[in-house]
Amino acid sequence: MVGVTNNGQGAFALGWTLDDLRSDIPVLRRKVYLNTGTLGASPQTVTVAFVRAYEQWQVEGPGWPEAYEARRAGMDAVRARVGLFLGAASDRIAFAENISQAINWVAGGLRFSDGDEVIVGTHEHPANRYPWRALERMGRVRVVLWEMDGDDDALMEDLSRLITPHTRLVTVSHVLQTNGRVLPAERIAQFCRSAGVRLFLDGAQAVGQLRVDLSAIDPDFYGWNGHKWLLGPVGTAGLYARPDAFGELGLLPAGGGSAEHDLAGRYEDDVPWRETPRRLEVGTRNWPLYEGLARAIDLFGEIGWGQAFAASASLVEQFLAGLPPGVEEIAVPRRAAMVTVRVGDLPAKQALEDLYRHGQVIVRAVEELQPQGAVRFSFAPFNTPKDVERALEALGEVVRRV
Numbered sequence: 001m002v003g004v005t006n007n008g009q010g011a012f013a014l015g016w017t018l019d020d021l022r023s024d025i026p027v028l029r030r031k032v033y034l035n036t037g038t039l040g041a042s043p044q045t046v047t048v049a050f051v052r053a054y055e056q057w058q059v060e061g062p063g064w065p066e067a068y069e070a071r072r073a074g075m076d077a078v079r080a081r082v083g084l085f086l087g088a089a090s091d092r093i094a095f096a097e098n099i100s101q102a103i104n105w106v107a108g109g110l111r112f113s114d115g116d117e118v119i120v121g122t123h124e125h126p127a128n129r130y131p132w133r134a135l136e137r138m139g140r141v142r143v144v145l146w147e148m149d150g151d152d153d154a155l156m157e158d159l160s161r162l163i164t165p166h167t168r169l170v171t172v173s174h175v176l177q178t179n180g181r182v183l184p185a186e187r188i189a190q191f192c193r194s195a196g197v198r199l200f201l202d203g204a205q206a207v208g209q210l211r212v213d214l215s216a217i218d219p220d221f222y223g224w225n226g227h228k229w230l231l232g233p234v235g236t237a238g239l240y241a242r243p244d245a246f247g248e249l250g251l252l253p254a255g256g257g258s259a260e261h262d263l264a265g266r267y268e269d270d271v272p273w274r275e276t277p278r279r280l281e282v283g284t285r286n287w288p289l290y291e292g293l294a295r296a297i298d299l300f301g302e303i304g305w306g307q308a309f310a311a312s313a314s315l316v317e318q319f320l321a322g323l324p325p326g327v328e329e330i331a332v333p334r335r336a337a338m339v340t341v342r343v344g345d346l347p348a349k350q351a352l353e354d355l356y357r358h359g360q361v362i363v364r365a366v367e368e369l370q371p372q373g374a375v376r377f378s379f380a381p382f383n384t385p386k387d388v389e390r391a392l393e394a395l396g397e398v399v400r401r402v
């Protein structure tokens with residue numbers, strides 16, 4: 001490491017390495033943390049960044065207009081960072097508390113007509129299923145399921161078969177949370193554009209797990225969060241919306257922040273409303289959280305994304321090569337840094353508990369993959385070959401006892 005080291009007191013290093021990152025993550029001192037797909041383990045430097053910003057705000061006086069406005073303005077600096085990182089103009093991004101909120105903005109904001117259909121992938125998280133099912137229950141749309149079987153060509157053929165004159169939107173994950181499959185986002189987006197239907201991509205498992213360039217994918221909507229692979233604070237997420245797609249959303253949610261000058265103390269209804277997704281960021285928020293997110297993005301910038309992705313890829317390779325007999329990989333055409341396995345015929349929850357008992361290995365149970373479920377291992381850049389060895393040992397021990 002060059003420059004100042006992080007002493008846990010808010011002094012940030014320049015030029016961090018992966019080793020620095022590892023030694024700054026508290027959970028790694030005792031446990032094998034392989035569940036970044038659920039929540040990233042934040043390094044101390046990220047936690048310190050937002051706590052410091054929060055403390056500073058309290059010192060200045062949280063309701064002091066200058067302090068209040070400074071926190072809001074700080075969000076725009078972070079927005080610029082996120083825009084650069086995602087390959088999108090920063091004014092196309094709204095910050096949300098989680099991706100669920102971003103999806104609800106889209107589901108609640110699109111105006112549907114009688115008979116409209118929404119195509120939803122079959123491996124979606126409840127965050128990207130229930131809002132569409134809710135619309136269906138309200139009689140506003142019909143949900144059409146898109147199976148995630150076969151190779152990418154088969155996937156695209158299936159999608160084209162599902163499209164009808166009533167299709168309004170396709171919604172699917174960029175990386176499937178169940179098995180780590182990377183979907184051909186650009187092909188899907190291109191197809192949806194040519195078919196004249198809107199596309200929502202759920203990037204919860206993509207941003208930070210692989211390189212995401214929205215200028216190349218060019219989706220209508222893209223949801224992402226900072227609290228998984230970016231290792232940002234819990235409660236950081238956002239929505240990207242292309243201008244024409246954003247223009248199709250209604251005006252709710254609305255409130256403080258929707259209009260350009262809503263702090264001017266005027267109560268007229270004719271103030272100009274924002275025409276960018278920022279309009280969705282209504283009400284008081286824990287703005288300093290985003291200082292933590294900015295730190296997380298900068299940190300990976302210092303390490304180098306190429307190096308971070310390469311570290312994850314080599315851990316995945318090591319893991320797959322060392323799987324003990326009786327542990328079956330759920331194979332996918334293309335994966336990034338998540339691997340899902342069946343452990344003999346153990347129910348998922350049992351496998352998860354046993355892995356923790358035998359090796360303090362933290363993973364996620366994938367109950368969605370019936371009949372008995374499976375367990376998902378996430379290999380973040382901060383994980384080490386030693387973590388993989390410990391995970392493989394624990395797997396071996398668990399499967400021997402089945």
Ligand SMILES: Cc1ncc(COP(=O)(O)O)c(C=O)c1O
Pocket residue numbers: 037038097098099100101124125127128173175176177202204205225237
């Ligand atoms: C693909 C996918 N979408 C959405 C979510 C939910 O994210 P959030 O908690 O930020 O709403 C998850 C969380 O695991 C996920 O994996």
